[in-house]
Structure formats: structure tokens, C-alpha cells
Amino acid sequence: MEQYKNGSAIVYPSDEQVNQQINFILDKSRIKRRNTLEVIRAIFIGPGLSVVFYRFKLILLGSFLIYLFLAFFCQLLASYIELEHTEYMVMLLFPMLHLVFQSLSLWSEEQEEMVELKQTLYYSFSYLVGLRMFYISIFSALINLFAISQLTGWQNVGKLCAIGFSSMFLFTVIALVLCEHAYGYRSVLGLSFFWAMLCVLLSRYGSGISYVLFELLPVSVHIAMVFVSFGLLLYYMGKVGKKYAYACEGY
Amino acid sequence: MLTLAKVTKKYGNHTAVEDISINMENGLYGMLAPNGAGKTTLIKMITTLLLPTSGEILYNGMNIWEMGTAYRDLVGYLPQQFGYYKNNTPTQYLNYLACLKKMPKKQVAGRIAELLELVGLSDVAHKKMKKFSGGMLQRVGIAQAMLNDPKILILDEPTAGLDPKERVRFRNIISALGKDRIVILSTHIVSDIESIANQVIMIKNQHLYQMDTVDAICNMLEGSIYELEIPNEEFESFEQEYQVLSARQESGHMLVRFYVEEEEGIPKNSVLCNANLEDVFLVVYQ
Numbered sequence: 001m002e003q004y005k006n007g008s009a010i011v012y013p014s015d016e017q018v019n020q021q022i023n024f025i026l027d028k029s030r031i032k033r034r035n036t037l038e039v040i041r042a043i044f045i046g047p048g049l050s051v052v053f054y055r056f057k058l059i060l061l062g063s064f065l066i067y068l069f070l071a072f073f074c075q076l077l078a079s080y081i082e083l084e085h086t087e088y089m090v091m092l093l094f095p096m097l098h099l100v101f102q103s104l105s106l107w108s109e110e111q112e113e114m115v116e117l118k119q120t121l122y123y124s125f126s127y128l129v130g131l132r133m134f135y136i137s138i139f140s141a142l143i144n145l146f147a148i149s150q151l152t153g154w155q156n157v158g159k160l161c162a163i164g165f166s167s168m169f170l171f172t173v174i175a176l177v178l179c180e181h182a183y184g185y186r187s188v189l190g191l192s193f194f195w196a197m198l199c200v201l202l203s204r205y206g207s208g209i210s211y212v213l214f215e216l217l218p219v220s221v222h223i224a225m226v227f228v229s230f231g232l233l234l235y236y237m238g239k240v241g242k243k244y245a246y247a248c249e250g251y
Numbered sequence: 252m253l254t255l256a257k258v259t260k261k262y263g264n265h266t267a268v269e270d271i272s273i274n275m276e277n278g279l280y281g282m283l284a285p286n287g288a289g290k291t292t293l294i295k296m297i298t299t300l301l302l303p304t305s306g307e308i309l310y311n312g313m314n315i316w317e318m319g320t321a322y323r324d325l326v327g328y329l330p331q332q333f334g335y336y337k338n339n340t341p342t343q344y345l346n347y348l349a350c351l352k353k354m355p356k357k358q359v360a361g362r363i364a365e366l367l368e369l370v371g372l373s374d375v376a377h378k379k380m381k382k383f384s385g386g387m388l389q390r391v392g393i394a395q396a397m398l399n400d401p402k403i404l405i406l407d408e409p410t411a412g413l414d415p416k417e418r419v420r421f422r423n424i425i426s427a428l429g430k431d432r433i434v435i436l437s438t439h440i441v442s443d444i445e446s447i448a449n450q451v452i453m454i455k456n457q458h459l460y461q462m463d464t465v466d467a468i469c470n471m472l473e474g475s476i477y478e479l480e481i482p483n484e485e486f487e488s489f490e491q492e493y494q495v496l497s498a499r500q501e502s503g504h505m506l507v508r509f510y511v512e513e514e515e516g517i518p519k520n521s522v523l524c525n526a527n528l529e530d531v532f533l534v535v536y537q
Contacts, residue, residue, distance in 0.1 A: 013312040017252075021312045051350045055336060113334030117395075120298045120328045122320050122353040 043238055044134070047123050052131045056105055063101035070096055071147070087163050087214045090148070092199035094164035095171040097140040099192040102133060102175060106185035130176050134237050137172040141165050162222030163213075169229035171195065173236050252276050253297070253403060253433050258306035260292050267292040269457045271306070279429030281444030282437040283528075284454040285536050290437040291331060293454070294407050297435070298328045310403070324352075327401030329392040331408045337381035341372055341391050344380065345398060352399045366394040370424060386417030393424060404434045410443050422447055441529045451528070455535060465528055472526035472534060475511055479521045480504045493518075496533045510534050 013021065046052065053060070074089050106129070109115050118125035144164055149157050171191075178187045202209055253275040260267040268289040282290050295301040297308060299315060299322065308315050315322045336344060342363060349359045367373045370390040380388065389409055396404055406425070410418045418440075426447040428434055436444055444451060444465075451468055453460040461468055476496070481489055486498065486505045494510040508524065510533075511517050 017312045024313060047350045047353070051347065054347055112336060113332045114336075115334070116300065116330045116332065117328065117334055118351065119300055120323060120326060121348070121351040122323050123351045124323075128351075 044131070046127065046131055049135065051123075052128055052135070056101075056108075056132075059104045059108060060101060063097060063104055066100050067093075067097040070100075087160065088199045088203035088210075090144075090160050090164045091167045092196055094140070094144050094168040095137075095195065096192070097143065098133065098136045098168060098172060099175065099188060099195075101136050102129075103185045103188045103192065105129075105132065106188060110185060130237055133172050133176050134233065137168055137233065140168060144168075159214075159219045159222060162219060162226050166222060166225035166229045169226070169233045173229070173232050176233075176236055252311060254307075254309040254312075255293075255297075256307045256309060258293070258296060258303045258308060260289075260296060260301065261304045266457050268454065271454075271459050273452065273459065273462060275433050275435070277429070277431055277433055278449035279426065279434045279436065279444075279447055281448035281451045282435060282454070283439070283441065283444065283451050283532065285439050288454045288536075289457055290439075290454060291407055294405055294435065294437055297403070298326060298405055299323070324399060325402040327396035327399060327404045329389075329396045329406045329409055331411070333388065333392045335380055335388060335391065338379055340377045340379055341367060341394070342376050344391065345395055348395050349398050354399060362398060362400075363394075366397055369397070370394050371420070384417075386413050386420065389413060389417070389421060390424070393421075397428070402432050404428060404432055405437075406435070407437045408439070409436070410438065410440060418443065441527075441532050445528045453531075453535065460535065468531055469526045469528060472510070472531055474523065475534075476508065476524045476526045476530050477511060477517060477521040478506060478508050478524050479518055480506055494534065494537060496530055 071093055074093055078089050109118075109125070115125055118128065141164075145157065145161050148160050148164070152160065175188055175191055178191060253273075255271050255273045258271045259269045271293065282293070284290050292301065296303050297315075302316070310318065310322060310325065336347075339347070345363045345366070346359060349363070354362070364373070364376075367376050370393055372387060372390055372394070375383070375387070380391065383391070392409065393406070396406070409425075410421055413421065422443060425434065425436060429447075429449065436448070438444060448465060450462060451465055452462045453468070461471075480501070482504050483500075486507070489495070489507060489509075490498075493507075495507050496510055497508045499506045508530075510530065
């Protein structure tokens with residue numbers, strides 16, 4: 001009974017198929033004039049925010065409440081241990097709304113077993129996760145900017161927010177890379193835990209790094225880091241969008 | 252035409268599938284193999300969920316990975332673990348997936364109504380899916396796979412867990428779809444494809460074992476399948492000597508169906524039978 005078939009002979013394409021393939025290659029290599037707005041819309045809006053955040057309103061609310069709790073807890077802890085550099089608290093907390101939301105949303109998607117199906121669609125799962133990360137990081141930046149201004153006054157907003165924003169945008173890129181290659185809430189949770197531990201350890205034992213980061217480097221460097229990290233986020237989002245939502249449209 | 256050209260997938264030292272070469276045109280293809288044989292791995296490569304370690308998958312001569320989203324427009328997929336939102340109605344759920352498939356808004360409502368009619372769920376179009384039976388959910392799964400009128404429809408173990416009535420209903424829906432598209436139905440349940448598949452693809456030991464019509468595959472065992480009535484007490488010793496495919500208890504004796512490779516050694520009074528696809532499955536994957 002052991003008679004293995006040696007596979008089907010690979011059939012040569014017909015003339016029609018060859019012509020189709022030639023046209024496809026020519027079309028791809030042709031330089032196309034694209035409206036910049038169209039490109040931005042295709043990559044950064046995609047199916048629309050209501051679809052991107054479909055069924056995540058409760059999770060967004062829950063994430064916000066968890067974030068408030070974390071912020072309150074960190075503030076208590078900082079005053080208890082007499083934390084010297086409040087900047088570490090800012091660095092730790094700024095990405096947390098974003099990370100908590102991503103962990104919960106990815107966990108929810110896995111529980112509902114939607115990941116595999118969505119990954120095969122035109123707007124794939126990876127692309128939707130990337131868009132969510134992008135918009136939540138901007139939302140988180142605005143929330144944190146407001147919170148810092150209320151807690152420390154507008155005069156202290158500059159440096160603190162610059163530190164927070166750059167850590168958050170860099171974080172979004174790392175989380176997006178992780179999600180693209182190992183999509184799962186565990187990787188995002190692991191990243192959150194690692195970041196929290198790093199900030200706590202540096203606040204206790206990283207006096208050298210603290211000095212460089214918070215006292216030596218001027219505010220302008222921190223602001224430049226914000227633009228660099230946001231630019232990196234835009235670039236990587238564009239890359240994911242090109243790969244999963246715009247790959248064949250001559251961008 | 253969908254072409255798999257020497258497709259191999261390895262995970263470290265473990266080979267899931269090796270050197271699979273298949274051409275598929277419009278029609279229904281049953282991918283038959285036991286659990287763990289590599290069916291789902293092959294399907295995941297065809298749906299771009301996995302990248303082959305080597306080899307290519309071509310659609311009309313074009314590599315599917317280079318086609319990008321243009322290929323995804325052509326594919327409809329019903330995964331083995333089909334996910335859905337429990338508090339959604341089928342209409343809401345299909346609307347959402349239609350957005351993710353980038354369907355034109357004007358077409359969506361009409362297409363959803365048409366598909367719910369096709370799968371027999373028009374009456375429950377606005378009922379929450381948490382109240383649906385397994386069979387109803389699988390039918391919603393077919394509807395979502397068909398939303399974009401795909402040229403390649405892939406169904407991974409779609410009838411697992413369904414009762415016989417639902418399986419027949421499912422089979423009837425699927426059989427009509429193979430006329431103007433490639434339908435790949437992956438299963439280890441022989442009856443799912445025996446009556447509807449144009450061709451059966453069998454995978455064994457990570458390689459392509461056979462790809463042919465049901466009749467041609469069954470003819471491989473022509474002259475090798477027999478039935479015999481034996482006393483109950485002789486069944487155990489009979490089982491050790493011959494490959495028993497099925498055994499049915501009848502009054503005072505067992506009716507056994509068995510496979511014999513060579514003509515010598517066929518028990519007296521054995522009745523030669525026509526082989527069916529289940530016999531082939533049991534013999535090949537013993």
C-alpha cells in the first residue's frame with residue numbers, strides 16, 4: 001500500500017496567465033502619483049475608528065480605571081519611600097494606560113478566538129492592533145499631559161511630559177514589534193512588568209543614570225526624543241499598514 | 252488555479268509537511284488525513300497565516316505573498332476554532348467582518364441578506380449568537396467566509412462537533428459552492444467529503460500520498476476488502492490475524508469487514524466487497 005504520489009507535475013501557466021503576471025509586475029514597478037492624504041488615510045485610518053475600536057468601549061473604561069488606580073498607588077509608594085526622582089514615576093506611568101488597554105484587548109480577542117480569522121482579512125489583526133496602539137498612545141499622551149499639569153502645575157509640564165511622551169512612544173513601537181511577531185497579551189503584560197521593574201530598580205539604584213537623564217540632559221534633548229520616538233512610531237505604523245492594508249496599491 | 256510547488260514547513264527539527272506539490276482548479280477538494288498529519292499547517296500556509304520554510308504557493312502563477320492584500324480579497328476562510336462575538340447578532344457580526352474585508356458599503360446589506368438566506372439563518376438574523384447551536388454557528392462561519400465572494404474558500408474541520416443532521420445540511424451548502432471557485436475542505440471525517448468532493452487529497456507522513464477522485468482512490472483497494480461472519484469467540488484471534496476495518500454484532504456472531512493485501516490466506520466463505528473511502532482511510536492510516 002505504500003505508493004506515494006510524486007506530486008503533481010508543476011503546470012506551466014497559459015499565455016493568458018503569463019500576460020496577467022507581466023501586467024502585474026509592470027503595474028507594481030510603475031511609479032504612481034498618489035495623493036498624500038489618500039495614503040495617510042489608508043494607513044492611519046483604515047476601516048475607521050469605530051471598526052478599529054469595535055467592542056472595546058468597556059475595556060477602554062476599565063483600562064482607564066486601572067490606570068488611575070496604578071497612578072494613585074505609585075504616588076502613595078513614592079511618598080512612602082521618599083522617591084528622589086519623580087521622573088521615574090512619570091516614565092513608569094506614562095505608557096501604562098496604553099499597555100493595560102493593549103493587554104486587556106488582546107486577551108479579549110484571544111478569549112473570543114478571533115485572532116486567527118482576523119489575521120487573514122484585508123485589514124488584518126496585526127494592522128488593527130497597530131492602529132489601536134497608535135491612537136491609544138496619542139490619547140494617553142493627552143491624558144497624561146493634563147494630569148501632570150494639574151499635579152505639578154503648567155510650569156513643570158515641559159521636561160516631565162517630554163520624558164513621559166518619549167518613553168511612551170518608544171514603548172508603543174516595541175509593543176507593536178512584539179505584537180507583530182508574537183501577538184498575544186502575554187508579551188504585552190511581560191513588557192509592562194519588565195518596564196515597571198526597570199523603573200523601580202533605576203529609581204533605587206540608578207543614581208548615575210538618573211543624573212544624566214534628569215539633570216544633565218537639557219529639556220530640548222527630551223523634546224527632540226519625543227519627535228524622534230513619535231517619528232519612529234509613524235514609520236513603523238506605516239510599515240505595518242503597507243504590509244497588511246496597502247501592500248498592493250503601489251505606495 | 253492554485254498551485255503548491257514543493258511546499259515544506261519545518262518547526263526546528265520537526266517537519267510538519269514536506270515537498271507538497273498540488274494544482275487546484277475550480278471544484279471541491281477534500282483534504283483527508285488523521286489529526287496531526289499536517290492539514291491545518293497546509294491550510295495556514297494557503298491562507299498566509301504561516302510562511303513556508305521552502306517552496307511556493309502561487310495563484311494564477313503569482314506568489315500569494317507578493318500579491319499581498321489582493322490575495323486576501325480572493326480568500327474566504329473558516330478556521331477550525333471559529334471565533335465570534337456572543338452578544339452580536341449574525342447581521343452585526345457579518346457587518347463588522349465586511350468592514351474588515353473592505354467591502355463597499357452599498358453592497359454589504361444585500362450580500363448579508365443573501366448569505367443568511369443561503370445558510371438558512373434568515374429567521375434568526377437579529378438574534379444574539381450566544382443562543383445559537385453549534386450547527387448554526389458553523390453556518391454563520393460559512394456566511395462570513397463567503398462575504399467577499401471568494402475565489403478560494405477554505406474550511407478547516409468545519410463539521411467537528413456537529414450532529415449528523417447538521418453535517419448533512421452543511422454538506423449540501425458546501426457542495427453547491429464548488430462550481431465557480433476552489434473549495435478546500437479539510438477533515439478527518441470521511442463521510443463529509445465522500446459524496447461531494449471532486450478530488451481527495453490524502454497526506455501521510457508529511458508527504459502527499461494521493462490526489463485523485465473518490466472512485467479512483469477506492470479502486471486502489473479493489474479486490475482487497477471482504478466481509479465474513481464469524482462466531483463471537485473467534486473474533487479476538489481473527490483480529491490478530493487480519494486488519495479488521497469494522498465489526499458489527501449480529502445474533503450469535505460478528506459480521507467483520509477486513510482488508511487482505513494478498514489473495515492467499517483469505518478465509519473461506521468471505522464475501523468480496525467494494526471498497527469505500529472509509530476503508531481506504533483505515534487501511535492507509537492504520
